[in-house]
Amino acid sequence: MTEAVATKTAETPGGTAQHGLQAHSDGGWDFGAPVQTRSARFTSTDVADFPTVTGREANWKFTPVAELGTLLDGELDGSQPSDDASGIDGLSLEWIDRTSELIGRAGTPEDRAAANAWTQFEKALYVNVSGEHTDAITLDRRGFGTEARAAHTVIEAAPQARAVVILKHTGPAHLTENVEVVVGEGAQLTLVSLQQWDEGAIHLSSHFAQVGRDASLKHIVVSLGGGIVRVNPTVHLNSEGGNGEALGAYFADAGQHLEHQVYMDHNAPHTRSRVTYKGALRGEGAHTVWIGDVLIRNSASGTDSYEQNRNLVLSEGTRADSIPNLEIETGDIAGAGHASATGRFDDEHLFYLQSRGISEEEARRLVVRGFLLEVIQQIGDADIEAELQAAIEAELTESAA
Template sequence: MTDTTQQSGAPAPVLLDPSAVAQHGLKPHSHGGGTVPDKSRAERTRSFDVADFPLPTGREEEWRFTPMDLLRGILEERTSDEGAATWAVQAPDGVTVASLEPGQSPRGNALTPADRAAVIASSGTPEALHVKVANEVELTEPVRVSLTGAADLRSNAHTVIEAGRHSKATVVVDHVGSGQHTGNLEIVVGDGADLTVVSLQRWEDDAIHLGQHDAKVGRDARFKHVAVSLGGKVVRINANVEFAGPGGDAKMFGIYFADAGQHLEHRSFVDHSAPHCASHVTYKGALQGEGAHTVWVGDVLIRASAEGTETYELNRNLVLTDGARADSVPNLEIETGEIAGAGHASATGRFDDEQLFYLQARGITEAEARRLVVRGFFADILAQIGVPDVQQLLKDAIEDELEGAMGQAPVRVDA
């Protein structure tokens, strides 16, 4: 198993800002990707103008892992095809569902496009879906939003989820069907609110989905983002968090399971600009089959104004068969030494032989032992979803994935 770990209190060891390096006498570095990013994450382009994002070639840092040959059509600026997507929303009392035009607040308050796919989704959506949880409301049932794509058609979408002050809610956004989809998910978490957003990517095998999910977390607010990617030929989700006031807490979780020929890519960015906020990022993935490819790139930026920050990011990948590849790149950028703690870790490996031996020694077959190991691998993140029927649905889906893996040759010891 390849394991990359870095952890610290104050001062922290990873400093990519030149002034911070000079101040603390530390050298910038990055784990997992082999190169240090060419510039600070704070300097990345963000814009609502498509012209600011030329068609990528794949040589750019943010696109270098992505199979660009499969994305040419989806990155062309165009409107949605008629009948390309069907929406359904189930919302309990205390939730309003409406639409927002470009420039109509809170649309644009939390999300500014950070790549060409996101700006196309924004400009190609005349009316964004707006799901708002009222102030002080605590929901006992989740809000459910589903999008069903149609084969061979192209859709754009921009969805705004707003949690009012001191509200508490869970919103599940489910993507199923087929087609090509560029979608933005903009999340505004009011002061003192507690919001969980679960995004499910359960596409058919031929679907392509490029998405940007941005959240702005208010003062003393709690936010949880769970991204689950099981289906689709190419899925690429950028999940980003920024803090609008002190005392905020953000947790980001991810589950992905890639089969032969499938590319699942997740990127996370936490922008700490407010003091005394906390963030914890945990993504786990499994891979099986020839050409299965997963990517996780995690970025955390602690600005000079974010004293008292506590942050940690973790990525784990379990390779089930030969022919699969996992790329994992954690990055940590710190501009102040006055923090509570910061660190990151990344590991990619095969089944643990000792675990398998322990289970088989107690009469459990090898196939069932492998299932138990994978179930345990994902169990902690599945528990974070908090919606029993969704958790069971995903457990069943993972079981289906494992059924496909049982007939394949397991990864070699020397792989």
């Protein structure tokens, strides 16, 4: 096991008191100070540093934590999956020991599930991309099974590299994992995480990215399958000229919980970020969660940032939670904004299509397809885009049945 790395913050376990907050002389307070900024959250690679999750925490309050059990608190199988990296061409790929210096460069867990995975994984899958790849590189991740597992993946794009890397998740899973992404100077990396799990699969995934000088990361999440899916990307723009795009598309049907918590951290001059997540919900108990945090630090002059989330409600009995947060510590920025909207079909769109002889049901399907494909078409690979279009069509057909 490697030595745990922990950062202590205001009134977290073992931490120091928040400035200006002290106990009264007539008795101490028995609760901690609220964390005032996203960057002040407690982080650690050791699960023992985190308190038990109650579901009242800011980053867990929308999640069905009672159904996560072992992934939060129990023993996990951290061994190497049998076929986690099958069918790979055009890049360097190896399993590295948890003590490798290649691990821990992109970020540190902010929650107990991620820390539990970090504490118990045995080896990490290291993917190194160099040169320019015109075809997408797909990692077929389908060997996890139904036992509670931990996993760790490190994806590195060498300076000036160009590539599209797809993490394709299918089959059964009961998985908590961390994915580290390091984008070298001047590199352009598109990382796509596709969740097409079997019904009932549980997948908790924390992504951490470091984007180099004048480099660009396009991070795309498409969540369609699974029972509980929670993919949380964090992008650190710590070098001048870094660009981060976080895009997401999701379709939740009856009883399905799809959650995405996105964090864009601007910590260098002239950085840029764009966040666009779009989702559709249909069926009793369908639940989606999107939380978007953008932090523009005092050191990030000239920052240009915008985040948005749109949800399309297709039936009664669904719930979409959407929370954009924007923190700005400097007045010297190029622009910053956020938006969130959740609603039903636009009647004018439906009327327009029906006036041209299209049935109401087909008109609704066309609207949903167009709504989600705006994100999927950003992948840049025709084959995977066609596959996902077919998957969305299947979701719409099944939901309408």
